[in-house]
Amino acid sequence: xxxxxxxxxxxxxxxxxxxxxxxxxxxxxxxxxxxxxxxxxxxxxxxxxxxxxxxxxxxxxxxxxxxxxxxxxxxxxxxxxxxxxxxxxxxxxxxxxxxxxxxxxxxxxxxxxxxxxxxxxxxxxxxxxxxxxxxxxxxxxxxxxxxxxxxxxxxxxxxxxxxxxxxxxxxxxxxxxxxxxxxxxxxxxxxxxxxxxxxxxxxxxxxxxxxxxxxxxxxxxxxxxxxxxxxxxxxxxxxxxxxxxxxxxxxxx
Amino acid sequence: xxxxxxxxxxxxxxxxxxxxxxxxxxxxxxxxxxxxxxxxxxxxxxxxxxxxxxxxxxxxxxxxxxxxxxxxxxxxxxxxxxxxxxxxxxxxxxxxxxxxxxxxxxxxxxxxxxxxxxxxxxxxxxxxxxxxxxxxxxxxxxxxxxxxxxxxxxxxxxxxxxxxxxxxxx
Numbered sequence: 001x002x003x004x005x006x007x008x009x010x011x012x013x014x015x016x017x018x019x020x021x022x023x024x025x026x027x028x029x030x031x032x033x034x035x036x037x038x039x040x041x042x043x044x045x046x047x048x049x050x051x052x053x054x055x056x057x058x059x060x061x062x063x064x065x066x067x068x069x070x071x072x073x074x075x076x077x078x079x080x081x082x083x084x085x086x087x088x089x090x091x092x093x094x095x096x097x098x099x100x101x102x103x104x105x106x107x108x109x110x111x112x113x114x115x116x117x118x119x120x121x122x123x124x125x126x127x128x129x130x131x132x133x134x135x136x137x138x139x140x141x142x143x144x145x146x147x148x149x150x151x152x153x154x155x156x157x158x159x160x161x162x163x164x165x166x167x168x169x170x171x172x173x174x175x176x177x178x179x180x181x182x183x184x185x186x187x188x189x190x191x192x193x194x195x196x197x198x199x200x201x202x203x204x205x206x207x208x209x210x211x212x213x214x215x216x217x218x219x220x221x222x223x224x225x226x227x228x229x230x231x232x233x234x235x236x237x238x239x240x241x242x243x244x245x246x247x248x249x250x251x252x253x
Numbered sequence: 254x255x256x257x258x259x260x261x262x263x264x265x266x267x268x269x270x271x272x273x274x275x276x277x278x279x280x281x282x283x284x285x286x287x288x289x290x291x292x293x294x295x296x297x298x299x300x301x302x303x304x305x306x307x308x309x310x311x312x313x314x315x316x317x318x319x320x321x322x323x324x325x326x327x328x329x330x331x332x333x334x335x336x337x338x339x340x341x342x343x344x345x346x347x348x349x350x351x352x353x354x355x356x357x358x359x360x361x362x363x364x365x366x367x368x369x370x371x372x373x374x375x376x377x378x379x380x381x382x383x384x385x386x387x388x389x390x391x392x393x394x395x396x397x398x399x400x401x402x403x404x405x406x407x408x409x410x411x412x413x414x415x416x417x418x419x420x421x422x423x
Contacts, residue, residue: 025409029315033410089410133317141319142309144414148360149407150307150324204327208360252407252414 018042019110019121025144026248029129030093030100036126038110041084045119049112052078052086055120058107062096069115078110086110092128100131135159138224138245146252147177147207147219153247155226157199165242170201170228177211178221185219186211190227201226207249222247291393293342293371300401300421302333308416310406335401335421342371347379359386377403391418399423 020039028034040046053072056062067073078086093100105127111120137159141152153173160166172192177185189210193201207219226242288294304325312320325331332352338345347366349359364381368374379386391402400422407415 031315032311033412035410131315133315141322142307142415143311143317144309144409146407149415150327152322152324152327204324206327250409250414252409 015044016046016118016120016122018044019046019124021124021126023126025250027129028092029131030098030103031091031131033089033091036088036090037081038078038086038088038121038124039084040086040110040121043110043121045117046110046112046121047084049119050080051113052080052110053113054078054088054108055111055115056106056108058105058125059092059098059103060096069111072111072113072115103128104130137161137165138247140247144250144252145247146250147213149206149252151205151207151222151247153203153205153224154196155193155201155245157201162243164230164240165226168226168228168230168240168242170226170242172227173203174225174227175205176223177207177213177219178223180218180220185213185217193226218251219249221249289372290396291373291390293339293344293368293374295396296368296374296377296390296401297337297339297344298423300335300337300423302330302335303400303420303422305330305420306418308418310413310416330419333421337366337377344368344371344377349379360384361386388419395420 018040020042022037022039024035024037025032038052040049040052046052053067053076055066055069055072055076057066064073064075066076078088081087092103092106096103105125107123107125109121109123135156137156139154139156141154142149145151155165155170155173157166157168157170170193172190175189175191179185191203191205193203195201205222207213207222213219224245224247226245228240228242229237230240232238302325304323305328306321307324308321309317309319312318329352334348334350334352336348336350338347344366347364349362351362359379361379361381361384364379364384367378367380369376374390377388377390379388386405388403388405391404395402400420403419403421405417405419406413407417
C-alpha cells in the first residue's frame, strides 16, 4: 500500500518540518485514485492534534475551498488511520475539477483547523505522472503489481543510458525482494532471460510462489541486476553486471 | 318436437354419470428435466485449465500499450485441475491441483466454495479459513460448450488494477 516515502519540504522552522508522505499507488496520474498518507509524528506543532486538514493551492483551490486559515473547511478534513497518521484519498482530476493534462503536480500542506501559531506542516509537493506512455529501459507487466501476481519484467537495451546495459549481452538476472524497512527477504534468485529480439529481454517472477516469504511480510520492492558478458578492450569477453533496476510493489487485494 | 320425461331422465343421468366419473389428474411434483445452465449443478465437476490472460487495467483505462498478456505457459495452466464438489444445488468442497510445474493462481488450494445464487451463479467464492478468493463466472454460453470462464480482479485502493481471466474445460 505504502511504497514511496517522500520527506516533505524542509525549512528552518523545525516545528513544521518532518512530515512523511507516502502514496498508493507509488506513481499516479491525474486520473488515478490515489491514497496519500501523511505521518506527522515528527512535526512538532501537529503531534497529537486532530482533526487535521488539507490546505491546497496547486493545481487550484477546488470547491468549496480551503476555508479560512483560522477555520478550515470540513470538506478538507483528513481521515485518521492511527496516532499522528492521516489519509487523503482523491482522484486529482475529479478533485480539482481540471483536465488531466493541466495537472502536473499537487501542492498542499497539512494544518490544524486553526492554523495560527504555525500549526501546520511545511509545503508539500507531489509530482503527478503524465497521462502518456513513456517507454523505459526497465518495466514490468502489469505496471502496478503485487507480491501475489505474475510479473513479467522487460529490459530494452535500446533505451539504456549506461554503457554496460547498452553493450552487454545479457544472459540472466539476479532478483532480490525487499521489505518495507529495506531488508532483503529470502535469498537472491537467478532467472534466465528470454530474448524478444531487437535487444529486448524478458523473464517472469512469481514472488509468492518462488521465494520464501514469511507470513505477514510485505514485499515493497523488487531489485533486478542483469548479468552477462561484454567485449573487453583486449578482445576477449568479460563478465559484467548492470546497474540495479527497481520496481515498487503495491498492496493489491 | 316432443321430448318425454323418460328421455330427459336418461340424458340427465348420462350427464351426471359423466361428470361423476371425471377425476383430476394426479399432480406430480416438478422435476427439472435437465441441469439448468448457470446453476451450481452445471458448474460443479472437475475442470482442466485451458488458458489464462492477465490484463493491466491501468493500461486499458489510459489506452497505453501493453494491455494484456497470455500467461498460460508461464503458469502452466493446462496442468491445472479445479474440482468443485456439490450436493445437488449446494456447493461443497473444492480442490485445486496445479500439477507438476504448474504455478498456483490461488493462494488456497482446498476448502469450501460458495455462490451468490444457486440457480444463476454470478460469483464463486473459494474459502479456506479467513482466506477467500472471489471469482466472477463468465458467459453461460461457455458452460453449454463444457467450458468455464472465471475472472479474478486484483484491487488497488478499491479499484481494479489487474484482471486475470481463466478458462477451463470439462
